[in-house]
Amino acid sequence: MIRLSRTLSSRWFAAVGAATLFSVLTPVSAAHAVQLSCGQTVTTSVVLTADLLNCPGDGLVVGSGGITINLNGHTVDGVGLGVGIRNNGFGNITITNSNTIPARVQQFDYGVRLNPGTSGNIIEKLAIQNNEFSGVELNSTHTNNQVRNNLIERQAHSAVTITGGSGHNVIFDNTITNNQGQGVSVQKSANNRLEGNRITGSGGVGLALEGSSGNTLLANTVGSSRDAAITLRLGSNDNLVQSNSSTQSADAGMIVADSTGNRLLSNTLHGNGDSGIVLQGAHGTTVTGNDVSRNTGGIELSSSNNNLIQSNIASNTTGHGITLGLSLNNNLQLNQANHNGSGGIHIVGDAAPGTGNHLVRNTTNANKGDGIFVSKAAHTLQGNTARDNKSWGIFVDPGNVDGGGNQAGNNAQAAQCMRVVCTP
Template identity: 60%
Template sequence: MMRLSRTLSTGWFAAAGVTVTTSLLGVLTAAPTATASAAAPTAQQLTCGQTVTTSVVLTADLLDCPGDGLIVGAHDLTIDLNGHTVDGVGLGTGIRTNGFDRATLTNSAATPAEVREFDYGVQLTPGTTGTIVERLTLRSNEWAGVELDNADTNNRVRDNTVTQQSQRGIVLSGADGNTLAGNTVTANQGEGVYIENSTGNRVERNSITDSGDTALILEGSSTNTLLSNTVDGSSDGAIVLRLASNDNVVQSNSATQNSDAGLSLSDSTGNRVLSNTFHGSGDSGIALQYAHSTTITGNDVSGNPGGIELIHSDHNAIRSNIANDTTGDGISVESSLGNTLELNQVNRNDSRGIYVVGEATAGTGNRILRNTANGNSADGIHVSKFVHTLQGNTTRDNRGWGIHAEQGNSDGGANRASGNAEAAQCSGVICTP
């Protein structure tokens, strides 16, 4: 892709006393090295492209950097922007670690410190460990505000504002064992947080809003924890796990008014989805497709076009969720086997409370146990194929049947129904009032 930048003459570099080098991409970069000083941070006026080898506090802005802004050139140092701006021309990286460990990139001032108009705002390069990126404003960069490129472990990206990147807000690529916490990630044109081929990371207490694509996505990433994030107003789904993103924990997140599903899981196994709230989505609150052995417990998926949707997804446990007041089915299960639907509330939906379609052979059917399905606009529970088990469900005041089960399903007993539009209350199973 063609990149545009300001035209810079070699005379500018000569006047500034900077040695010019040409990269393999033909981009002019400046690469002086900071003078050694005391171990404690010292106030310095740095220059674009400078390699920093000691702890520093900036005293002035760096403007129109032609390549990189600043480069970490030693272990165990601090770069304090001190309310100043590091500004580029659409090339290079604002602050790059260059593989050194345990740097702290921070802002001690009460006024914001911006890193803007580079390819990447901050980039932790392969092998970087123990580095902190905090209290910075990453604005209007091209590919990402912050990228961890095979950087692991124990890097912490916290309390930053990441806004208006042309692509993604924060990226983890091949990066394991890191933490993203307390960041405000807003109005980025691509994904808010994008995690690929990365394991064992914690993504917690971030606010991810108004993304031009999916707000928070994992691809091929396992054993990560997504905890207590707020996700609003994305142009696609709120949270997506796909392409063998296995054994992750998605817990206590909140998502509202996103254009696709609140949470989408596909081609992944062993995930745990616990105590999340997904409201006002453009699709179902939680959608599974070819997603197996998932635990979905204690979630509130009310007020979406559908509550919880399973397609070609087997051996999942759907327990104690609230799927009320949707414009479709509270819980729908299609061509999926060996699932347990237990103790869910599926009330006042515009279609059915629970809908199960797809045949099963003996021992492979779904178990529909002790759910409450009241006041739905169609049947409380509708099972159109066999062999599935229905036991201990309560269905009242639905506009169709309390329970409608095709012949051949298993009646586990203790089903209850009253006040439903169909006088017989239940078909295919025996119900008591």
Template identity: 65%
Template sequence: MIRLSGKLSSGLSAAVGATALIGALTPATTAHAVQLSCGQTVTTSVVLTADLLNCPGDGLVVGGNGITIDLGGHTVDGVGLGTGIRNDGFDQVTVTNSAGAPASVQEFDQGVRLNPGTSGNVVEELTIRNNEFSGVELNNADTDNRVRHNVIDRQAQRGITLIGGSSDNVIADNTITENQGEGVFVQDSTGNRFENNTIAGSGDTGLILEGSGGNTLLSNSVDGSSDGAIVLRLGSHDNLVQSNTAALNSDAALSVSDSTGNRLLSNTLRGGGDSGIVLQWSHGSTITGNDVSENTGGIELSYSDRNLIRSNTANDTTGDGISLGHSRGNTVEHNQANRNGSRGIYLDGEAPSGLGNLLADNTTNANQGDGIAVSKAVHTIRNNISRDNGGWGVLADQGTIDGGGNRATGNGQAGQCSGVTCTP
């Protein structure tokens, strides 16, 4: 691509938007100096050589397949209306910035918008800020669109939005900060991949899936949200949430509600205003290898059945390390729940015979309350270690199924265990 220089035509009114000279390549590689106005449709590959300022509606509109719009270090600026760069169904379009200086899209309703029928597009290397609704919006965008390496900050509402069946897209390596709504909002969209994004200072949830299944959330950092860090809700089934980090969010770091079959693996979730992981009315999920230490609670389930909770670290919370309320058929095994402000593991709620929870091979030491407390008799406890807790090593309702192999010493209650037999 050849960059052409030029100068702005004189006498243009800012009320109708400044114009810019751009370099355009024809298929024969002949370069033409083309003067574009705000709202103009772009049909060939271009490089901006001047800013577009105070656009009264849209900034630029994509009008062809396979083209590149290179902002060249310049700004596309609006007056709070329209879209900065809008694509209404063209494929294989790249919107980028090849210059060393930042290129901004700012002060529109949406910064960049990919509408129905768009596939194979790339939005990269842009600074997108101070837009009203979204920095980047994918609205029923088809497949294989990639939003990567952008700075997306200070939108009046959301940073990135995927809605209306936007499926099989990749959102990666973006810095998404200080947006007043959600950092990333996903609704009714499946099979997308969110990887290695930094999301900080959101005025609402950091990253939320609503009615969206089969998505992958991998290695994102979500800090300082005014609500939760990561939320899956209202039928967000079969998602993979792996190797993400979260710190200092105002609500639960990772919450799942009314959703099934999710995999929550190897996340590090600390310093939140609620528990590290919360499941409500959510079944059949796998929760393994997570570190949920130093929250107000570790892992918390309510009315959630048949989940696997394995090899997690739930230490040093101000509440319970792991708690299950009115939840059936869960397996809780090989977890660490130590030095918590209340109990290591707590089970509450009845279940029919054969639908109790299994607590096996967990370590619950030095908690201020009991190591393990089980309030109903339908659950099975075996091969757990409970030492140096402020209350009982194990306190279980009479008739609890004693699977044997439980060990307890140094606990505050001289009997060490009640309701099951413990050895030193």
């Protein structure tokens, strides 16, 4: 039996079901050592005995379901055209490497491409390199395909692309590095799982969802992208983004734009070129337990309503810890916004009565600006703490609501708070 080199999370295992998962993992027919030629259609399980070099079109084509293609340490090499290994809809295929020598699929338009109707395929233990459009593409695939334990590097565009309504697939434990486009791109596809991938050096976004809903992004590491580390945009709704990390991306750690109902939980996003988390036209988002310290900003909302921002660490940034602009009905609770280069929490924009933001029990200490600054009306402040700031502890414009219980002390402004009552 072929086994995963890491263990998928227990929740995913329970959701798929043990019987279904292991039926996918078990090859159907015995493999035979054969010498294949470029463009050959494979209809039985095979173990390669030689390289396929300078293939003028496709490398290998899957021609039957339930088979294993074992590259056995050999290279499938093209001239910049076709697909290294192409499957036009056959189910329960395993493409693998049993040898300690890397098995390379390189220099095609696509390294491995699963086309419409494909289900139950496994792509594992390959080195997929120097292809044009995608190292691996799942194009309108059906369900339960797995791309796992591969090295996918130096594509001219994206490393992994999931597109055309492909659903219920797993991209797991891959090393994805130095691709000129996006690391992983999910386009108009739902209910896929991206877990435990290491994505570095992408020329675009490290991990991008566009028009894609119900996906799970879990425990991926994204570093040194030339754009944002992770993006959800253009109607990417109801996704779970949990326990991912990013460092040193040129743009934000995470951007959610024009999307609703996403959950951003327990992510660690440090040292990025923009804010740790940016919401732009994002509504109904849960942002809980994230560490967005040491970015140019912590959490930034723009024209984003009805979000829960709770128990995050937005400290030690060069700008504001948490910023809201033209955003309504957001709940900010139990956040830490300390030691920032500007203010702790900064809110701008009018709100009609009953539509303002609620700031409850946040801690905003030792910032170089105000602990909390709220312009315009009508926002509510209750039970917040603001100490040791270089300007006001809490400063609010007229028309805001003092919910009581705010505390301030040792701030640079002797009055400590303006237009709310603060106790020491």
